[in-house]
Amino acid sequence: MRSATPELMLETSFRDCVLAGLSASPKSLPCKFFYDAEGSRLFDLICELPEYYVTRVELQILRDNLADIVKAFGNNALVAEFGSGSSIKTRLLLDRHDSLVGYVPIDISEKHLLATAAALRKRYPRLPILPVVADYTAEVKLPELSREPERVVVFFPGSSIGNFTHAESEAFLERARRLAGENGAVVVGIDMQKDLSVLLPAYNDAAGVTAAFNLNLLKRINAELGGDFDLTGFEHRAVYNEREGRIEMHLNSRRAQRAHVAGREFAFAKAESVITEYSYKYTLEGFRQTAARAGLRMDRYWQDPNKWFCLAYLSVTASC
Ligand code: AVJ
Numbered sequence: 228m229r230s231a232t233p234e235l236m237l238e239t240s241f242r243d244c245v246l247a248g249l250s251a252s253p254k255s256l257p258c259k260f261f262y263d264a265e266g267s268r269l270f271d272l273i274c275e276l277p278e279y280y281v282t283r284v285e286l287q288i289l290r291d292n293l294a295d296i297v298k299a300f301g302n303n304a305l306v307a308e309f310g311s312g313s314s315i316k317t318r319l320l321l322d323r324h325d326s327l328v329g330y331v332p333i334d335i336s337e338k339h340l341l342a343t344a345a346a347l348r349k350r351y352p353r354l355p356i357l358p359v360v361a362d363y364t365a366e367v368k369l370p371e372l373s374r375e376p377e378r379v380v381v382f383f384p385g386s387s388i389g390n391f392t393h394a395e396s397e398a399f400l401e402r403a404r405r406l407a408g409e410n411g412a413v414v415v416g417i418d419m420q421k422d423l424s425v426l427l428p429a430y431n432d433a434a435g436v437t438a439a440f441n442l443n444l445l446k447r448i449n450a451e452l453g454g455d456f457d458l459t460g461f462e463h464r465a466v467y468n469e470r471e472g473r474i475e476m477h478l479n480s481r482r483a484q485r486a487h488v489a490g491r492e493f494a495f496a497k498a499e500s501v502i503t504e505y506s507y508k509y510t511l512e513g514f515r516q517t518a519a520r521a522g523l524r525m526d527r528y529w530q531d532p533n534k535w536f537c538l539a540y541l542s543v544t545a546s547c
Contacts, residue, residue: 241452245257253502256502259364266444267336272436273432278428280429281536284531284535288537288538300324303376304324305327307330309363309381309387310334311343313339314332317332317384329372330347330351333358333359334358343358357370378411379411380412381403381411381413381414386416386417386506388415389507390506398521400413400415401522414539416536416537416539419534425535441478475504476506477502478500478501478503480496480497480500518539523542527539
């Protein structure tokens with residue numbers, strides 16, 4: 228039997244997820260498929276936008292508290308990062324940490340991951356860099372190490388945990404806890420609830436980059452799944468759902484229309500919305516409770532002076 232390549236498996240699941248999402252009511256498309264080459268390029272642009280405070284503020288928290296954060300990791304720690312991308316934030320930590328026994332970047336994009344790993348090996352010749360190609364929304368295993376770590380730290384910056392519902396976050400944190408194991412820790416970036424005058428522009432930027440990022444999902448469906456979406460027939464909308472504490476990104480149909488994907492037809496009413504992304508915003512107490520339900524104790528956290536963002540250090544409490 229021939230085994231499918233990861234790319235083929237991803238394609239199948241992209242198709243299945245899109246067909247399932249467009250068949251549901253209300254319609255939705257999964258945000259994890261934003262990041263093709265163009266989507267990743269647009270996301271990098273988002274991170275540079277004056278309105279998108281998230282990346283900048285988290286980097287500032289890391290810079291301002293580096294010594295403290297590194298100390299919290301302890302000696303001989305292994306850092307495993309979910310969705311490592313270019314590992315920009317982690318470089319700050321790796322720059323300062325001689326006592327790491329290894330760095331395990333985990334990412335779904337093999338090409339990007341291996342290029343990053345090669346660059347990191349050049350920069351940190353003595354540090355074992357052990358990349359793992361995996362989808363962190365599923366179970367992940369750590370590679371064998373020559374030196375046993377004293378602590379496994381699962382690092383998940385960027386507030387991507389905000390894409391998960393509270394129930395999904397809890398399940399995700401449980402998996403992270405199992406990966407970290409006894410004596411381990413999970414260090415996670417979370418975006419805080421804040422004034423809408425700050426929050427809304429971050430997802431409705433004046434230059435329209437977020438709109439392009441959102442619409443790129445339809446472009447990707449057209450290119451990869453034989454879709455025929457008219458990109459001018461949909462508009463980007465980002466709203467804050469106060470009750471759920473989340474930003475919701477939608478693609479709204481400007482008129483009644485039909486579109487085809489992989490040979491199937493879908494009808495859109497005028498003003499009908501397709502949900503493309505949730506971005507949950509937390510309170511400290513709310514996140515503390517989610518973590519606790521996953522067997523993790525928020526021992527400490529670091530924030531910017533405005534308290535817009537939070538890097539939380541969660542210790543494994545429950546036995547694994
Ligand atoms: C990568 C999930 C953290 O929710 O802020 C940015 C994605 N979407 N602008 C976020 C995103 C629109 C981002 N995360």
